[in-house]
Amino acid sequence: MFLTRHVIFLILPILLIISGCASMPRHFAPAAELKIEKDVLYFNGAMQPRIILEAIRLSEKSKTPITTLRINSRGGDVEAGIEFGYFVYKKGLGVIVEESCFSSCANYIITAGRNTLVKSGAVVGWHGGAHQKDALWYQFSWYEHLIPGKVENAKKYWGGMLEHLRVKETEFFKTIGVDKQITTYGQTADKSCRKNKMTTGWFYKLSDLKSMGVDDIHLEDGKFNEKNQKTNATACEMPKLFDA
DSSP states (O other), X not given: OOOOSSOOEEEOOOSOOOBTTSOSSOOOOOOEEEEEETTEEEEESOBOHHHXXXXXXXXXXXXXXXOEEEEEEOOBBHHHHHHHHHHHHHXXXXXXXXXXXXTHHIIIIITTSSOEXXXXXXXXXXXXXXXXXXXXXXXXXXXXXXXXXXXXXXXXXXXXXXXHHHHHHHHHHHHHTOOGXXXXXXXXXXXXXXXXXXXXXXXXXXXXXXXXTOOOEEETTSSOOSBOTTTOOBEEEOOOOSOO
């Protein structure tokens, strides 16, 4: 967690989130923390609408223009992540990954950054997005199938929401010039590393990231890490996807 000498905003957990890497059931998101020091915005925690709005508001009010985002996030809300990604892209922010950047963080922040530095020991992982298969979104507990109309009504409601998110995600990646399948190759590629490894997510070879429109990534360890000792986030390396 970031030590602070200035202002820290703590956002209480939000019950329901639309995760960029998970199904629809409810779960608790951890509290998030942010601060600004000089030209750096520090972000630590889940990407939820309230904290993203606060991060953007503080950045806009900062007397010193923000040039860098230092982030530690396991992901969070898809739409909030996309909005934060637009902010990073339009401001031309450099991104520094402190411990982990997963799911919506990898999808919409690393892809949007002017450049990215992954600190020693940090782990980066993709884990799905708005365009992942419907079956990955609609995952219900066994007892929910016993409630008349529960599953059908949920699918009807979330179907409209998913369509909205998919349109928004498509426009985002079109704007920043990145292959939108970056969020799902690990779920659809024939040789996905996750077929043999039980990891939280996956990462790509630098050459493949460049082919997808993501370049200028610097790795302090000289490679992407498969696990972060503090967060226990895990990822495996995808086999080469593109001919450079």
